[in-house]
Amino acid sequence: MYKRREREIEAMRELIISAAKEIIAKEGFDNLSIRKIANKIEYSPAIIYHYFKDKDEIMNQVMRNGYMRIISAITKSADEDLKPSDKLKRITRDYIEEALSMPDEFLAAQLNQSPYALKHTSSLYRGASKEKPALTALCKCLKEIYTNLDDEQIELKSQMIVVSTFGLIVKLVIEKDLDEEQRQRLIETFIEEVVCKI
Known part of the structure; x- marks a missing residue:
């Protein structure tokens, strides 16, 4: 059960990072936002904050x-x-x-x-x-x-x-x-x- 939860967390983090990469590639770092990532992966912004502290942490990753x-x-x-x-x-x-x-x-x-x-x-x-x-x-x-x-x-x-x-x-x-x-x-x-x- 614990390993499955870890895999789910990692999969969600990867989904967020992947969406961020796509936005950065199209619009640049300055135009990246939590809201744009949330829209891209079809989740609420609050969910993203569950996996990353803030936009800076996503950008650094x-x-x-x-x-x-x-x-x-x-x-x-x-x-x-x-x-x-x-x-x-x-x-x-x-x-x-x-x-x-x-x-x-x-x-x-x-x-x-x-x-x-x-x-x-x-x-x-x-x-x-x-x-x-x-x-x-x-x-x-x-x-x-x-x-x-x-x-x-x-x-x-x-x-x-x-x-x-x-x-x-x-x-x-x-x-x-x-x-x-x-x-x-x-x-x-x-x-x-x-x-x-x-």
């Missing part, structure tokens, strides 16, 4: 879920036994592919300036590589490649990779009519000619 997917893809690649340059290529490719697997959610989060979004997406400040797991994994890989650079230079290189990769992802999401072959050619060329030469 949405951001966390997306960020954890990306971190999982990157850290898996970072842990593989590859030579450092191949590891860098794999990390970059996995980041791009994971972001492209959730394009609306990714763009809504990355282009949002709310404190909730920035808490998860900011990566350009000094010291970010010590706080952001994805950036940490990238820096670790770059340290293996550029043994003569100090931590600050490595962090700057990793931040430039993040910024330029984000630019490619945005264009790939916006230009939806690209065929898969061209998409892959762009990703490969970007990795070889931009990421590996930063």
Whole structure:
């Protein structure tokens, strides 16, 4: 009985998060509201407060879920036994592919300036590589490649990779009519000619 109740609670939380993701993807973080979520799942707003403290908790969960997917893809690649340059290529490719697997959610989060979004997406400040797991994994890989650079230079290189990769992802999401072959050619060329030469 207790396990069934836990499953029901988890299913309802997932339903709420899923509805929130759809609203965010269409309207952005700023337009998310408890009432819109309630209307989408056809429950009263009071029910949502039974599962989440407030809208902020829902937004943080949405951001966390997306960020954890990306971190999982990157850290898996970072842990593989590859030579450092191949590891860098794999990390970059996995980041791009994971972001492209959730394009609306990714763009809504990355282009949002709310404190909730920035808490998860900011990566350009000094010291970010010590706080952001994805950036940490990238820096670790770059340290293996550029043994003569100090931590600050490595962090700057990793931040430039993040910024330029984000630019490619945005264009790939916006230009939806690209065929898969061209998409892959762009990703490969970007990795070889931009990421590996930063």
